[in-house]
Amino acid sequence: MIDWRAIDTVLLDMDGTLLDLHFDSHFWLEHLPRRYVELHRLDEATQEQIRARILRERGTLNWYSLAYWSRELGVDIVALKREIQHLIGLRSDALDFLKWLQRAHPRVILATNADRESLELKLPLTGLEAYLDAIVSSADLGVPKEAQEFWFALQEVEPFDPSRTLFIDDNPEVLESAREFGIRHLLGIKQPDSTRPEKELEEFIALDRFATILPEELPSEVPGDKLRDDKVRGEMIRSDRAVPGEEGGKIG
Template structure:
């Protein structure tokens, strides 16, 4: 599937690519709305309204910012995330793939929309840092991966040749943005959330397992 002789840099998404998206799906669409109405003593309609409000920010920096939601909802988002942190876990053979990459020696960069507060929660629980040469968050550069500004800022901070770069992400809009920037090798994820059905990415090849990439 990939001729590794053509790859110098591997850019990897975190949530839904290396990590099971189930934690985030459960937190944002179930746990947070439920705890929000409990903490503020609101009715069921408020819970549904919050879900709509959250989805309305999709693809923006606000969507990914724990500080934004803590401020907007007047709750401690990090503390609420810790209530369900046992759901944070790696996807399938992610560590095997990362271990192989470490031996194969391309530069491996985590390119994530997760903010630094999310990273501070998830990295110690997953051990991802041991396999990464660099970590770039959309919070660091002031633009989400859905925007071209992210890729220009990423290349400035972490120089890479788009023609010799592989990028893996579960989000079609992000993959489209990376393609617009000129990244040549693009792959999606077939089932980012282990508790939800597989996704159709249509324009991109979607991985079932990382083992498909190994020579």
Template sequence: MIDWHRIDTVLLDMDGTLLDLHFDNHFWLEFLPARCAEVRGVDMDDFLADILPHMRALEGTMDWYCIDYWSRLLDIDVLALKREVSHLIRFRPHAQAFLKALQSSDKRSLLVTNAHQNTLALKVEHTALDRYLDELISTHDFRRPKEDPLFWDQLREAYPFDPARTLLIDDNLSVLRTARDYGIGQLLGVAQPDSRQAAKIWEEFPAVGAFTDIMPRVGR
């Protein structure tokens, strides 16, 4: 699935790739709406009916990923609420073993996430992701999401890499399409980003089911 001899740099998404997307899906689709509905004294279904169209309209933009934006819009501390369910933050199966194998190889590994810096910090607090990767990068530092073609130029300027000799693993189809257009050499989707949901059907890109299937060769 991966030609490791042609890879120098590995770019890894966080939510749904290294970490189980169940935390995020539960938070945004269940926990946060329930709390907002409770505060407003309305039915959760009514609250969702009001907010979901707005959320969908922002999908793929920086505001979509920005907890500061949602805190202001909903008049609620989103980060504080995330802490209440942070016990759900966990690695996807064998992700740690995969990261350790990368550390023992000659590959440079960078986490590249659309998550807000404070969300990234929360997840590092619960997973120690910073122990496994060479760099942890939030797209909020560049003010452009991974779906924006210009982001990749900015990333390459800040963290030089050869696109043709780079692997990106991401569960977001739009991100993979943008990376393909930019010239990223090898691209993988994720078969089951959320452990509580059925596997996704991928057509445009190969998808990894288990990290044990793509372990890099250990040794320099």
């Protein structure tokens, strides 16, 4: 499916791609509306109004901004997320995939719509940073991944060749935006939320497991192998004292 010799850069989404979307789905559609009603002492019927209010911002920076929702709803979103942070977790074989990329590939970038507050919650719980060369949030660039401007801005801060880049995301609207920009290799996710049914994407190949796109053996020559190997050797030396991410748990 993927000729890894033709790939120099891997761009990865976080929620629903590396991380199980169950945490986010449950928080925004169940936990937050319920806690909002409790904290403001409102009627249970208000929960549906809150869900509708949240969904109206879909695809915008506001949709992904914890600070925005804290202001709008008059609650501490981060504190409420911490109430169910035990639901934060990696998708089934995401860690194996990241480990393979760390051994075999020169550049791995997290390209996410999650804002910095979300990242500060999730990264320490999952140890994702140990496997990434860079982390770029749409909040940093001032535009969501659904917009073309995101990709131009991303290329400015983390240069990449669209024709030699693989991008994996669970959001078909984001994948379409990436395709319009010219990213050649695009893959979706069949089951972003482990508690919900699988879904096929009309315009893109969707993965059920990352293992399906990995070769049986590491390619003998991958661009940037030497640089990656030097980096990994350095991390292995440091790991004698501490393993990256051990202080955390899981993410979502």
